[in-house]
Amino acid sequence: MQPDPTPAPAPVVPTYWDYLQIDTLLGLQGGLAGDESGLSADELLFIIVHQSYELWFKQVLRELKEATALLGGARLDEEKVPDVVHQLRRAAQVLRLAVEQFHVMETLTPQDFLSFRDKLVPASGFQSFQVRELELRLGLTAAQRERYGETDALAHIKGLADRSPAGARAWAHIAAAQADAAAGLTLRQVVEDWLARTPIEGSTPGQPEDSAVVDHFIEGYLGALDAWHGEQLRRLLSAQLTSAAELEARFSAASAAAARFLRAEDAPDDERDHRKRARAGLLFIESHRDLPLLAWPRTLIDTVVELEEQLVLFRHRHARMVERVIGRRVGTGGSSGVEYLDRTTHARVFADLWGVRTLLMPKDRVPALSNEAFYAFSAPPPRG
Numbered sequence: 001m002q003p004d005p006t007p008a009p010a011p012v013v014p015t016y017w018d019y020l021q022i023d024t025l026l027g028l029q030g031g032l033a034g035d036e037s038g039l040s041a042d043e044l045l046f047i048i049v050h051q052s053y054e055l056w057f058k059q060v061l062r063e064l065k066e067a068t069a070l071l072g073g074a075r076l077d078e079e080k081v082p083d084v085v086h087q088l089r090r091a092a093q094v095l096r097l098a099v100e101q102f103h104v105m106e107t108l109t110p111q112d113f114l115s116f117r118d119k120l121v122p123a124s125g126f127q128s129f130q131v132r133e134l135e136l137r138l139g140l141t142a143a144q145r146e147r148y149g150e151t152d153a154l155a156h157i158k159g160l161a162d163r164s165p166a167g168a169r170a171w172a173h174i175a176a177a178q179a180d181a182a183a184g185l186t187l188r189q190v191v192e193d194w195l196a197r198t199p200i201e202g203s204t205p206g207q208p209e210d211s212a213v214v215d216h217f218i219e220g221y222l223g224a225l226d227a228w229h230g231e232q233l234r235r236l237l238s239a240q241l242t243s244a245a246e247l248e249a250r251f252s253a254a255s256a257a258a259a260r261f262l263r264a265e266d267a268p269d270d271e272r273d274h275r276k277r278a279r280a281g282l283l284f285i286e287s288h289r290d291l292p293l294l295a296w297p298r299t300l301i302d303t304v305v306e307l308e309e310q311l312v313l314f315r316h317r318h319a320r321m322v323e324r325v326i327g328r329r330v331g332t333g334g335s336s337g338v339e340y341l342d343r344t345t346h347a348r349v350f351a352d353l354w355g356v357r358t359l360l361m362p363k364d365r366v367p368a369l370s371n372e373a374f375y376a377f378s379a380p381p382p383r384g
């Protein structure tokens with residue numbers, strides 16, 4: 001008998017189980033054999049926990065993509081900044097929840113896991129294409145990504161993806177994120193572009209005197225920071241706890257690092273001016289966060305830091321859970337296991353947002369503004 005080609009009519013009365021497709025959802029926990037009745041409660045837990053994570057990653061990706069598109073739009077209406085914050089804040093909250101969920105996974109004892117672990121080889125969370133997409137869309141670069149033994153992590157996944165239609169679909173997500181990243185559509189890049197447009201002393205990029213205003217702000221700040229470092233040094237020297245040479249070297253390195261950061265001496269030549277303008281904008285917002293028109297910009301920065309903090313905590317928490325369940329053995333995916341996972345916790349996508357914190361000074365140390373009125377609520381919209 002031929003199957004009926006006409007689709008079933010939509011139910012007239014919406015129900016919980018139709019709308020959420022609960023039937024389909026609850027039929028997806030059968031594992032490799034597609035038969036849930038053959039699974040232990042431990043393996044069912046292992047599957048459900050992973051699937052829950054993947055659902056949450058899906059939501060995080062949606063929020064991230066929309067927030068990035070909004071912030072990276074040709075002309076961002078400043079009134080949209082709260083919307084961007086709203087979406088990124090939700091993504092951060094989901095990741096916070098994801099960090100917590102490892103408690104449930106930890107109820108799996110090492111021996112419980114060993115009873116079904118071998119059949120997973122070489123599958124691994126390492127192949128979670130949604131996590132890879134998340135990293136790419138945030139702006140993690142190839143240089144920042146931990147190598148998977150001899151190979152690049154994405155090349156390793158591509159090799160596996162080429163073997164099946166599901167793999168090809170998984171890879172399509174990564175390829176799309178790579179294409180967006182190549183076009184500058186990552187959260188890191190659009191945040192940097194947005195920061196570079198921050199008015200400094202009321203001046204915006206494109207205005208004739210803008211680079212002079214920015215340089216004046218940077219050099220004035222560095223002078224004040226140097227003076228403050230000097231005072232801290234003298235206070236520590238008078239306590240006579242650490243050798244004078246060691247302390248002097250430490251403060252002089254801190255002042256030199258601050259200058260290198262604000263003058264963007266670490267940036268490639270063709271990116272230096274842009275990076276310098278963005279870092280100056282960042283420092284300006286962080287140093288004058290009490291000004292009314294900087295309230296949303298500073299909240300946006302805090303939210304991005306919160307988002308990355310949750311991702312780093314996810315990596316740490318996952319590594320500790322793994323250490324508890326499998327010790328330091330080789331992972332099912334073939335990596336060095338916990339040692340590899342711990343290395344992934346070091347990279348920071350939003351390195352500038354973290355880095356600027358080392359340079360901040362108490363309010364009364366920050367050079368006074370000459371154009372404070374520009375940032376009051378009655379002022380014209382600040383960005384061009």
Ligand code: HEM
Nearest residue numbers: 050053124125126128131322325331332333334335337344
């Ligand atoms: C008993 C439970 C788990 C164990 C023993 C475990 C173990 C591991 C190990 C050893 C790796 C390194 C790659 C490898 O050699 O396989 C890894 C990677 C990974 N796992 Fe898990 N995992 C567990 C649960 C989870 C859960 C619930 C998630 C949530 C999605 C997850 C997500 C990941 C991700 C995203 C990676 C890649 C990390 C990276 O390369 O940055 N894992 N896991």
